[in-house]
Amino acid sequence: MARMKPQPGIMDIALYVGGASHIEGVSDVVKLSSNENPFGPSPAAIAAVERSARNLHRYPSTDHAALRNAIAGAHGLDVARIICGVGSDEIITFLCQAYAGSGDEVIHTQHGFAMYRISALAAGATPVEVAERDRTVDVDAILAACTDRTRLVFIANPANPTGTFIALDEVERLADGLPEQCLLVLDGAYAEFEPGYDGGATLVEKRENIVMTRTFSKLYGLGGLRVGWGYACQDVIDVLNRVRGPFNLSSTALEAAEAALGDRSYTEKCLSENTKMRLWLTEALRELGVGVDDSHANFVLARFGSAAEADACEAHLKTQGLIVRRVGGYKLPEALRITVGDESACRRVVHAISQFK
Numbered sequence: 001m002a003r004m005k006p007q008p009g010i011m012d013i014a015l016y017v018g019g020a021s022h023i024e025g026v027s028d029v030v031k032l033s034s035n036e037n038p039f040g041p042s043p044a045a046i047a048a049v050e051r052s053a054r055n056l057h058r059y060p061s062t063d064h065a066a067l068r069n070a071i072a073g074a075h076g077l078d079v080a081r082i083i084c085g086v087g088s089d090e091i092i093t094f095l096c097q098a099y100a101g102s103g104d105e106v107i108h109t110q111h112g113f114a115m116y117r118i119s120a121l122a123a124g125a126t127p128v129e130v131a132e133r134d135r136t137v138d139v140d141a142i143l144a145a146c147t148d149r150t151r152l153v154f155i156a157n158p159a160n161p162t163g164t165f166i167a168l169d170e171v172e173r174l175a176d177g178l179p180e181q182c183l184l185v186l187d188g189a190y191a192e193f194e195p196g197y198d199g200g201a202t203l204v205e206k207r208e209n210i211v212m213t214r215t216f217s218k219l220y221g222l223g224g225l226r227v228g229w230g231y232a233c234q235d236v237i238d239v240l241n242r243v244r245g246p247f248n249l250s251s252t253a254l255e256a257a258e259a260a261l262g263d264r265s266y267t268e269k270c271l272s273e274n275t276k277m278r279l280w281l282t283e284a285l286r287e288l289g290v291g292v293d294d295s296h297a298n299f300v301l302a303r304f305g306s307a308a309e310a311d312a313c314e315a316h317l318k319t320q321g322l323i324v325r326r327v328g329g330y331k332l333p334e335a336l337r338i339t340v341g342d343e344s345a346c347r348r349v350v351h352a353i354s355q356f357k
């Protein structure tokens, strides 16, 4: 037994389980559990990875200028107010480290992304869970839960694992109603999947209390390289840069992300395939009697009659080589989150669930 005790709160963090991509004894496995791009990275990103190999003896850029410039250009943002992280996970970590400590409260919603609670606990702060309404972020409930100790409020829009979305004026109403000492973190990991939505960038321009986070792990197909970014007012970015390690992102990751961002025709193709297959999958599952909300992301949340039924369905899918995500940890034990795969994967899912039903 080690004599050193961890900081308070650390042992409340559950160890991560999941992420498996193979099934013992089953061939032709499709992983539909991490909302990855089924078509893989853009060929331009793969070429950038290969090119970057020649310079692996060099430390990477510390200011990420090339990638930040590319992001600023692609999204019409101020380059000085962009920060890059090892996935958007790291931006979430920076926010908690920099703004929430012992005695502070960090709000996340009932089915919110697990990292909000983990990062809050790791920073010594107290996570506060707020109920959702119909699996959707409830602005009034969040405002009612704020206290003079609330330092951060995390919402994902579109949300994971529910796939639901709230309109920008609702987000703005939330930002307007927050106590003075509190930052709203608008997690846009799935923002690209909602047509016409800018992840809240326009709100960040108007309000100093909003931070937008984004990622290259979903639409851009670079989950394995771990690249995310944040956008906020200059003061917040200056604070976050103080907790950021100087070489947090590898040169390979920086160069691949820049190339992926430049390959617009590839991302547009992936996006239109996702929309087409998501609608198809949603309808097909509903026809089988599975509950599915309209999803605004690259996955659907399939709700069964009970946790036992979801368990049995997951087990059956596994025998068919299909890995989906249990969302019991998100307090949705009757549901399975299924990434929208390519057409063949979606057809396999529907076929397997029809056998199960």
Ligand code: PMP
Binding pocket: 034, 035, 086, 087, 088, 089, 090, 113, 156, 159, 160, 187, 189, 214, 215, 216, 217, 223, 226, 227, 228
């Ligand atoms: N936010 C949400 C809502 C997510 O679903 C994820 C990934 N599952 C992330 C953030 C983190 O993504 P990454 O660290 O790969 O950028």
